[in-house]
Amino acid sequence: MSILIDPDKRVLIQGITGREGLTRARLMRGYHTQVVAGVTPGKGGADAEGVPVFDSVRGAWEAVGSIDISVLFVPAALVKNAALEAIDAGVKLLVIVPDRVPIYDVLEIDSAARAAGAQFIGPNTLGVLSPDRGVLGMMGGQAASAKDWFFPGPVGVTSRSGGMTTSTAYYLAQAGIGASTLVHVGGDAIVGLPHAEVLKLFQADPQTEAVVMFGEIGTSQEEAAAALIESGAFTKPLIAYIGGKAAKSGTRFSHAGAIIEGDRGTHASKVARLREVGAHIVESFADIPRVSANIVQPRKVIPVSKPEPDEASLHWKTAITDIKPNEIRLRGRRIDELMGRVSFSQAIYLALTGDLPSEPVGRLLDALLVSSLDHGASPPSALAARTSASTGAPINAAVAVGLLSINKHHGGAVEDCMRLIQSALDLAHAENLSSDAAADKLVEAKRAAKARLPGFGHRIHTADPRTARLLDLAAEAGVAGEAVTMVAALRDAWARQSGKPLPINVDGAMAAVLLDLHIPIELGNTFFMMARVPGLVAHVYEEQTRERPMRRIHPTDHEYDGQ
Numbered sequence: 338m339s340i341l342i343d344p345d346k347r348v349l350i351q352g353i354t355g356r357e358g359l360t361r362a363r364l365m366r367g368y369h370t371q372v373v374a375g376v377t378p379g380k381g382g383a384d385a386e387g388v389p390v391f392d393s394v395r396g397a398w399e400a401v402g403s404i405d406i407s408v409l410f411v412p413a414a415l416v417k418n419a420a421l422e423a424i425d426a427g428v429k430l431l432v433i434v435p436d437r438v439p440i441y442d443v444l445e446i447d448s449a450a451r452a453a454g455a456q457f458i459g460p461n462t463l464g465v466l467s468p469d470r471g472v473l474g475m476m477g478g479q480a481a482s483a484k485d486w487f488f489p490g491p492v493g494v495t496s497r498s499g500g501m502t503t504s505t506a507y508y509l510a511q512a513g514i515g516a517s518t519l520v521h522v523g524g525d526a527i528v529g530l531p532h533a534e535v536l537k538l539f540q541a542d543p544q545t546e547a548v549v550m551f552g553e554i555g556t557s558q559e560e561a562a563a564a565l566i567e568s569g570a571f572t573k574p575l576i577a578y579i580g581g582k583a584a585k586s587g588t589r590f591s592h593a594g595a596i597i598e599g600d601r602g603t604h605a606s607k608v609a610r611l612r613e614v615g616a617h618i619v620e621s622f623a624d625i626p627r628v629s630a631n632i633v634q635p636r637k638v639i640p641v642s643k644p645e646p647d648e649a650s651l652h653w654k655t656a657i658t659d660i661k662p663n664e665i666r667l668r669g670r671r672i673d674e675l676m677g678r679v680s681f682s683q684a685i686y687l688a689l690t691g692d693l694p695s696e697p698v699g700r701l702l703d704a705l706l707v708s709s710l711d712h713g714a715s716p717p718s719a720l721a722a723r724t725s726a727s728t729g730a731p732i733n734a735a736v737a738v739g740l741l742s743i744n745k746h747h748g749g750a751v752e753d754c755m756r757l758i759q760s761a762l763d764l765a766h767a768e769n770l771s772s773d774a775a776a777d778k779l780v781e782a783k784r785a786a787k788a789r790l791p792g793f794g795h796r797i798h799t800a801d802p803r804t805a806r807l808l809d810l811a812a813e814a815g816v817a818g819e820a821v822t823m824v825a826a827l828r829d830a831w832a833r834q835s836g837k838p839l840p841i842n843v844d845g846a847m848a849a850v851l852l853d854l855h856i857p858i859e860l861g862n863t864f865f866m867m868a869r870v871p872g873l874v875a876h877v878y879e880e881q882t883r884e885r886p887m888r889r890i891h892p893t894d895h896e897y898d899g900q
Contacts, residue, residue, distance in 0.1 A: 339467035339470050339471075339517055339518045339542065339544065340467070340493070340517070340518045340520070340535075340538040340539060340541075340542050340545075341430065341458075341465045341467070341473070341518060341520065341538065342370070342406070342465050342466075342467050342470060342471040342472065342473050342518070343467065343470045343471055344369050344370075344371060344470055344471055345371070346370075346371060346405045346406055346471065347371055347373045347401075347402070347403060347404050347405045347406070348365065348370055348371055348372045348373065348404070348405065348406045348407070348408060348473065349372075349373065349374050349375065349376060349394065349397055349404045349406065349407040349408070349423070349428065350362050350365075350372060350374075350375045350376070350388070350407070350408050350410065351375075351376045351377075351394070351407055351408070351409045351410065351411055351419045351422075351423065352376075352377060352409060352410035352411040352419070353375025353376065353377060353385045353386075353388060353390060353410070354375065354377040354380050354383065354385050354390060355377070355410055355411075357410045357434075357475070358375065358377075358385070358410040359385055359386055360475075361408070361410060361434075361474065361475050362375065362385060362386040362388055363386050364472060364475065364477065365408070365471070365472055365473065366386065366387070366388075368466075368471060368472045368477065369469065369470060369471050370471040370472055370473065371471075372388050373388070373397075373401045373402070373404065374388060374389055374390075374391060374397035374400070374401045374404065375388045375389070375390045375391070375397075376390065376391050376392070376393060376394055376396075376397055377390055377392075378392050378393070378766055378767050378769075379392065379766050380392070381393075381396065389401070393422065393426075394407065394422050394423045394425075394426040394428065395422075395425075395426045398426050398427065403427070404426070404427070404428050405428070405429060405430060406428065406429075406430045406431070406432065406473060407423040407428045407430075407431050407432070408431075408432040408434065408464065408473050408474055409423075409431060409432065409433050409434055409435065410434055410435070411435065411763075411767075412435065412759075412760055412763050413435045413436065413437040413438045413439070413460075414439075414760055414763070414764060414779075414782075415763055415764065415767050416433060416435055416438045416442060416446075416460065417438070417439075417442035417445055417446060418767060418768065419767075420433060420446045420449075420457065421445070421446065421449055424446075424449050424450055424453050424455050425449075425453075427453075428455065429453075429454065429455045429456065430455065430456050430457070430458070431446075431450070431455065431456070431457035431458070431459075431529070432457070432458045432459060432462065432464050432465065432473045432474050433446075433457055433458065433459035433460040433461075433462065433523075433529070434459060434460070434461075434462060434463070434464065434474050434475060435459075435460055435461070436460060436461035436524070436525070437461075438460040438461070438525070440525075440526070440527060443460060443525070443527050443528075444527070446529075447527070447529065450529065456529060456530060456534075457529035457530070458473075458520070458521075458522065458523065458528070458529055458530050459522075459523040459525075459528060459529060460523055460525055460528070461523045461524040461525045461528075462474060462499065462521045462522065462523040462524075462528070463475050463476045463499035463502060463503075463521040464476045464521060465518060465519065465520050465521070466487065466503075466506075466518070466519045467489075467517065467518040467519075468487040468488050468489045468490070468506075468515060468516055468517075469488070469489050470489075474521075476499070476502065476503060476519060476521065477503065486503070486506070486507050486510060487503075487506050487507070487510055487515070487516055487519070488510060488515045488516075489515045489516070489517070489544075490509075490514055490515015490516050490517065490633075491514075491515065491517060491544060491545060491546035491547065491633050492509055492514055492515070492516050492517065492545070492546070492547050492548065492549060492629060492633055493516065493517045493518055493519075493520070493535075493539040493542070493545040493547070493548040493549070494506055494509075494516055494518070494519040494520065494548070494549050494550075494551070495520045495522060495532050495535040495536065495539070495548060495549075495550050495551070496519075496520070496521055496522065496550070496551035497521075497522055497523070497524060497532075497551060497552060497553045497558065498521070498524065498551055498553065498580070499521045499524070501551045501580075501622070502519050502520070502521040502551065503519065504622075505519075505549055505551055505625060506519050508623075508625060508626050509549070509625070509626055509629060511626065512626035512627070512629070512630055512635060513630075513635030514626065514629055514630060514633060514635050517539070517542060517544045517545040518539075518542075518545070520535050522535060522558070526555070526556055531556075531558045531561065532550055532552065532558045532559060532561065532562045533558065533561040533562045533564070533565045536548060536550075536562055536565055536571045536575070537565070537570065537571065539571075539573065540570065540571050540572065540573060545573065546573060546574075546633050547573055547574040547575070547576065547629065547632050547633050548573060548574070548575050548576070549575075549576045549577075549578075549625055549629060550562065550575055550576070550577045550578070550616075551578055551580070552577060552578065552579040552580065552607060553579065553580045553581050554579070554580070554581035554603060554604050554607070555581075559577070559579060559607040559610070559611060560606070560607060560610050562575070562577075562611070562616075563610040563611050563613065563614045563616070564614075566614040566615065566616065567613075567614045574617060574632045574633075575611075575616040575617065576616070576617045576619060576625060576628050576629055576632070577611050577616045577617065577618055577619070578618075578619050578621075578622055578624075578625060579604050579607045579608055579611075579618075580604075581604050582604045617632070656668070656691070657688060667684070667687060667688060668687050668688065668691045668693075670687070670693065675687075679693065679699065680696075680699045680700075680702075680703055681703075682699050682700075682702035682703045682705075682706060683696075683698075683699035683702070685702065685867065686698070686699075686702060686854075689856070689860060690855070690856070694854075695814070697813060697814035697815065698814050698816060698854065700810065700814070701807075701810045701811055701813075701814045701816065701850065702854075704806065704807060704810050705807060705847055705850060705851075705864060705868070706864065706867060706868040707868070708803040708806075708807060708843050708846075708847070708868070709843065709847070709864070709865050709868035709869060710868050710869065710871055710872045711869070711871075711872030711875065711876075712872075714876065714895050715892050715893055715895075716747060717742045717743075717747045718739040718740065718742045718743050718747060718748065718869060718873060719739065719872070719873065719876045720742075720890060720892055721738045721739050721741070721742040722735045722736060722738055722739030722742075722873045722876050722877050722880075723735075723876050723877065723879075723880040723884075723890055724738075724890050725738040725739075725877075726876075726877040726880040726881050727880055727884060727885075727886055727887055727888055727890065728886070728887060729886060732874065732877050732878065732881075735873075735877040735880075736870065736873045736874055736877055739869070739873040739876075739877075740866055740869070740870070740873070743862070743865065743866055743869065748862055748865045748866065748869070749791075749862055750791040750792050750842075750844035750845075750848075751792070751844045751847050751848050751851070751861040751862050751864065751865050752848075752858060752859070752861035752862045753791035753792070754790075754791045754792025754793075754824075754844055754845050754847075754848035754849075754861075755848040755851060755852050755858045755861045756858055757779075757790065757791060757792065757827070757848075758792075758820050758823050758824055758827070758848060758849060758852055759820075759852065759858065760779060761775050761776055761779045761823050761826070761827060762775070762819060762820065762823055764778060764779060765823075772819070772822050772823050772826040773826050773829070773830065775823070775826070776823065776826035776827045776829070776830040777830045777833070777834070779827070779830075780827060780830040780831050780834055781830075781834060784831075784834060784835070790827065790831065790839065791844070791845075792824070792841065792842060792844045792845025792846075792848050793827070793828065793831065793839045793840065793841055793842060793845055794839050794840065794842060795840070795842045798840075798842070799838075799840065800840055801840060801841070801842045801843050801846075803843040803846065804840070804841050804842060804843055804845070804846040807843070807846040807847065807850060808821060808841075808846055808849070808850075811849075811850050811853065816850070816853050816854055817850075817853060818853040819853070820848075820849040820850075820852035820853045821849045821850065821853055823849070824841055824845055824846070824848065824849040825841070828840065828841050828845075844865075847861075847864060847865070848861060851864065
């Protein structure tokens with residue numbers, strides 16, 4: 338037996354065509370889970386990892402038959418609609434993987450689930466795993482590792498930490514103790530199945546003889562588990578570890594739900610309450626296997642480490658560059674034939690994506706890199722590089738220091754703006770909205786949360802001269818698509834709602850162009866970094882050749898004396 342998942346359960350994946358959806362579909366199918374359908378609005382008729390894709394949950398249900406479980410891999414802003422759609426279609430268990438789901442959305446999901454007799458796990462969960470029976474979500478990493486690390490047994494695991502869920506089962510397995518089911522309840526303050534509800538399921542499971550609970554400070558989940566034991570509704574041995582012993586009031590321990598408010602949710606109060614009802618408290622995580630072995634007889638001892646790889650598996654592979662005697666190929670193309678025929682920007686795009694862009698796209702990328710080559714002596718990267726150079730550091734070290742200072746608040750707006758635009762596009766597609774309507778809805782939410790829009794506004798420019806040029810070049814190259822349209826819609830939505838203009842800056846223009854060029858979001862900031870290197874070299878060399886060593890470098894007290 339197991340709880341929540343077994344090979345007979347029919348599983349749907351919402352957001353299956355996304356990166357995480359595809360990866361986890363492969364994991365679930367490789368670990369005995371019966372994935373019967375996927376849903377991505379607008380992608381109906383496609384195939385994802387051998388799973389048919391539909392535009393809606395109801396459409397999937399009508400085509401493949403009843404569905405027991407839906408696993409959600411959609412952006413946080415779309416979770417509520419996706420969850421309500423699944424509940425309305427008749428799905429009785431949802432696994433909500435994404436984090437940062439708005440708390441009011443979770444409350445609406447909870448209300449709808451209760452009314453429909455449904456349940457949900459998460460949000461902010463890795464999911465559920467029952468050894469040799471199935472996995473929901475992203476627990477186990479890969480099917481092969483899940484099979485190596487866990488084996489069936491009599492101990493259930495319920496945890497508020499995703500990493501500690503699998504770690505608990507791993508160390509139990511090393512001690513020869515198998516697991517019935519692993520449940521990561523989720524790291525947020527409000528979750529669908531908290532510890533107490535999971536314990537009720539384990540109580541009814543004949544395979545589970547004892548349960549390990551990994552708890553944390555914050556919320557009242559562990560106290561609710563104690564109350565369940567006290568009432569007699571849970572009678573099996575409970576081994577409990579509570580994390581966050583050293584945390585003080587007002588501090589957060591690891592997760593959004595693990596925060597002490599005043600004297601509530603403290604480590605001491607949880608431990609005292611659980612001890613009072615007879616739970617086996619362990620002070621060290623390493624003691625869990627030992628205490629569990631005193632309660633549940635180890636059934637077998639198996640090596641859970643991975644077997645030694647054969648010689649062939651020791652080799653790693655690359656699809657970027659192939660070098661042979663007298664021949665160098667970049668993504669399959671001879672370097673000597675590319676030289677003098679394509680621009681450096683075209684070669685960069687080729688290296689990153691495997692595709693050689695057209696000359697107009699190459700010119701657009703050239704302009705994009707030129708736009709961020711240098712932003713003056715005052716940005717942190719230039720100051721850091723010059724300061725390092727003033728100490729006598731060599732050029733490579735000083736430039737590296739400058740690059741290392743490019744982070745979330747300096748140079749990070751490109752990636753953040755790409756995510757913002759993509760969220761608006763996802764919203765438009767999911768709810769069949771126009772660009773303006775989706776932008777209005779997203780900007781309204783941002784303003785309500787008092788959040789800024791990355792890629793908009795500038796501390797110096799009221800009309801960034803680089804923005805219009807980049808967007809014009811994108812149009813000339815024929816690549817100005819829905820991302821460029823959406824970034825303009827977001828700008829206009831802000832002006833409508835606030836009554837004040839918020840112009841698109843160069844980061845916002847770069848973000849839109851890169852999205853329309855199908856550059857992965859994770860590579861967005863790297864274009865800023867690549868562009869900035871020549872500027873940093875210039876600053877470092879100027880510092881070394883014009884200034885005295887170890888001088889005080891003021892961020893704004895400088896003047897331009899060039900041509």
